[in-house]
Amino acid sequence: MSESWIILQPIIILFTGALLTPLIEYFGRALKFEKTRDAFAIIIFGLSLYSLLGIYEEVQRQGQLTYFLSPYEPQMGGVSFSVDQFSVFMALLFCLLGLFVSIYSVRYMEDDSGLDKYYSLLMVLVAGLVGISFAGDLFNLFIFWEAMSLSSYALVAFRKYRWEPIEASFKYLVMSTIGSLTALYAMSILYGLTGTLNISQLAAIIPTLKIPSQIPYLIIVAIIAGFGVTASIVPFHFWLPDAHPAAPSGISAMLSGVVIKAGVYVIARILFTIFNPIAFDFGTTLVIFGIITLSVANFMALLQRDIKRLLAFSSIVNIGYIIFGFGIGAYALNVYGTAGYSIATLAVMGAIFHIFNHAIGKGLLFLGAGCFIHEAGTRDLVDLEGAGKKMPWTGTSFSLGLLTLAGVPPLSGFWSKLFIILAGFTIPGNTFMVVTTSLVVLNAIFAAAYYLWLMQRLMLRAPKPKVERAHEVPILMVLPVVILGLITVILGLWPFEIMGFAEVATKSLLGLIGG
């Protein structure tokens, strides 16, 4: 392990950007060019993405990277950052989506006021997200977690002159805070027991503790419940269908695409790394909660009339898949010991790849929905019928997004779902795995119903009156949508690169390579 301060670069860039944005706004007003801050935001995101690529290469070369914030030394469990392939994977995803959303927001948000605060908050959000993925110890993680959460509360409530964001944001805030505090509670117990919050040290110490075995499980429960709120596992998900529609569409994309993934990431990181799945059985729990999440969200999604609310429930469904994937991996390791590594790799790889796919797909869908809403002025599905015909670029990309989430080959969503389901079915003798995986398959088919139905509504029906006046959106709005659609198609046809990346990420998560 080496000390590499380049880990901090993206975070520093983003925080600096967040602080500077009001200044830039002022300059922009002076120069009479309104969009300076937008351009600035895009530059900042671009720079952070660029530095992330640098980190990616470093990690590829050296394995894991670590950085310590002095004066506390590792033995004392000081504040540290540690980056492995999984972290880089997530951070790249977060930044990429942040970039797309900021490009999108240039035109989408132009009618709103206070945009300097918007971009600032967005940068803080992404900074928090990157910090979460890079965090090497739990308290560091908590700090960045809170940074992310606070900025997201504010962003949901951005259009405060309407009642909906306020109501949604309040509920979001309350529930999410309960969640993070519960998690912090768990961290406090962990700290008390082991004296450190450094993740790798915890992983080493936990097996050696002489404590009644109920205590670690209590901690696991608190972690799942706590971070599960943001990760929108049922029954902690009630905020999501309110918050995601209420936010401006770019923020919805961020929320659905990446913020909830941060929750999943943290659960995975803590559970898999600190609590060895072979010793602790949390796989069963994850699997069951995954199935519950899937089914509940599917039933709720079926009859929604608001397009963004439907997409919000669909996000919950996909989180269900991901949690299920991680759960099957943990279960396999627990039941079969080291022989289960192949199944676990497949399942977790599927889950990680699905994180990526869903982020891309849902980002695409929310941005596309934003385009439709921007033009037609309504969120109601029945009024939006035929919008895809009037806006072909948006409509096609939107359909691609729907298809990839439905798991239709040759789009990328197909691959990730395939892996998860394959992993579940590898051992036909294990009834638990087979039964739960069949339920997943059924749910996937169920979900396809409303995806296709939505696609049919938008693309194949005659345009309704409100849509009649719609025309294709400005290029800056459509561009991210189309690019995301292309990404999903290309990765569907040639998934091997990203699969390799996901596989490496999996291996480092499961502790199969390097430090």
Next chain:
Amino acid sequence: MSTPDFTLYALTAISLYIIGLYGIAVRRNMVRIVIGLEIITASVNLNFLAFTKLDQSLLPLAQYFVVVSTVIGAAIAGLSLMIVIQAYRHYGSIDAKKLSKLRW
């Protein structure tokens, strides 16, 4: 003077947590809900400190954690109260039951 031992602190922390959660679950007044959040924050902080009773060496870092956590708690409180005020402007009351337009 004799300091209370770990068990007392730990139990208090848990009870505070439950009380806070109860408050959020049952109270309809939005301000009381925010207070509930703060109670939970307090319980977590207390829990951190409780463990230092078991092992003195944990103290420095625990203090750091508690301070940061308090700051964050304050930020949350501030933000949430701002939202409560905005909610009052929209709904005319601070009854959480009124915030039920988003449902099903």
Next chain:
Amino acid sequence: MAIVPTVGIETIPAWLSWLFPMIGAFLTPLLAKINPKVRDYGAVLFSFLAALMTIMLIPLLFSVEALPKWEVLPWIELEGFPVLSKIEFGVLVDPLSIIMANVVAVISFLIMVYSLGYMKGESGLTRYWFFMNFFIGNMLLLVMSENLVQTLFGWEGVGLCSYALIGFWYKDRKEDYLKTWVGEPPEAYPPSHCGMKAFITTRIGDISLLIGIVIIVAFTGTLSYMELIEKVEHLPHEFMWILVPAAILLFGGPIGKSAQLPLMEWLPDAMAGPATVSALIHAATMVKAGVYLVGRLFPIMYVASKFYPEMGSFFYVVAWIGVITAFVAGTQAITSNEIKKVLAYSTVSQLGYMMLALGVAGTTFEFFIGYTAGVFHLMSHAIFKAALFLTAGAVIHAVESRFLHHMGGIRREMPITFWSMTLTAFSLMGVPILFSGFWSKDLVLESTLLAGQPILFALAAITAAITAFYSVRMLSLTFLGKKSKHIHELEHEGHHIHEAPKVMWIPYSILAIATVLFGIGAITLLPLGGFGGWLEHTFENYLSRLPGMEHSSTLLAAELATEGTLPQELAVIITIGTSLTVLAIGAFIAYKLYIRRSPDPAKLVGSKGVLKSLWNFLFRRWYVNAFFYKVFVYPTISFSNWALKHIEIGGIDKFNYVLANAVRGFSNRFRRTHTGLLNYNVIGMIAGIILLLILVYMVLV
């Protein structure tokens, strides 16, 4: 002595002969984009190239010792596959394929030229040219193929083209009833129906062919014709019994494709297609594919029969099916009311003759006589039947109807057509000396006598009489006598009957002259035994050099010597005498009925009585067609309607609706759990935590 495949330049024309039309077919849509005329002439050009290639193969016929030219290219290697080690792709050039290829290619070219005039002004011509060329390519592929699988490709390809071309006027417009439909109520069928009928009926034959191929492969491990001839001698004796059913199953394909009983009913109804299609596919080429396949399989089965005498029953089956088909179809032609349908029944009948010849050949020592008879009759029938169909097409165009009773007395207006039709009809009837039909048909009859089968001979002779009868009937109803009311109506409207355009009458007059030339050629080549004799000589020379065939002289002769065959000269005399007699009888009766009109045929048959029932019986095609419809077609259609109503809509769709409604109902109820009240949501969270605790602690316990 085994024959091995070689690679050489002499086989290049064989490859190109089927490649050119295939390329032409696929280029047709592109050419159509340039210019319709370019497309038309381009299509004809490609068929010309095919004909050129096959003509280039003719010199090989004169140096039989160099044949066969056999060339294979590796295609699919099946390592580790049981029984079959590879499937290859190649050409087999031997006298049979050379003759057949020339027949196909040259006549196809003439028909393509005729199409330029006949199909002028039709819509959908791109489709037409595409399928015609594709057909020629497939047919030549079939002819040139060196193994059973490749034959099957060509077989299926021509089946597809036949379906598409029969149903060319698929729109089934009622206004075109007089020109494009076929049959009369209750058996009137529109073109699309006929295409489907042809396809399905031949499919049944194809399935049997496929099963036969599979059995052959399973027992011999090879698909190539040449290799089969060798392998079949070395087949262990206990497996020999499978060859008979395999051979009969293989023959199922020709039964379908060459419209023998019981799968003959598609051919008369295939007349719904344009006359060019009828000429090409249903007279000259595709229906001959069955005969061709039997000819290809002949050496294999013959060699087998010398080791396994029961094999002879295969040949008997072929012969009997052939002669019965010939007889039945001939009788059906007597009462038909449409000009093309008469020709169709006649085709079926003549195909029966070819099968008869080939079948009978397999039972004798001098197999080459029957073999030659079959091939010679194939050739001469192709020429004159194609011409007959083309002239019929010209007449239909002129009179704007397909029915014989709408024609009559147009001899003066269409002289060239009249003479072409008459010459070729004479060839069909077997008018002596000048016409190739006489020589070929006589050779068939002779071979039956030489095989010692008097019953077959008698049936074939009676059929010849019937052939003469309906040919004269057709000629007189079309050209002689008084003009029909229909024609008078046409002239009243201003459409006068006139001769066909040059591009149409040149091809069929060429064919008419050809049939005469072959007939004359038979005489002038008399020192060689006539044209037929020369063919016999060629085939004997070639076939007896194939592995296994040379032994037949000793073994089979001993076995069949007891059959009591006649000496050749006596057989020739009896044959000529018989054929002349029956020709005279048939022609005379027809002459009396249709030209002299005494007694008037309609009055003779009357409206009731024995003759009327007989007439009905023949008109309704021995009720074979009706039988098939009643037993197979209508029950299937009503079953599928029932299945649609009860299984598809009632069962499957209903299941969908029930499922969807149930889910919706459940979803609607379930939605109420999301109350939107923060307090309840938090209570939900607490419940979740409790659930988590339960789950996790259950694990511990």
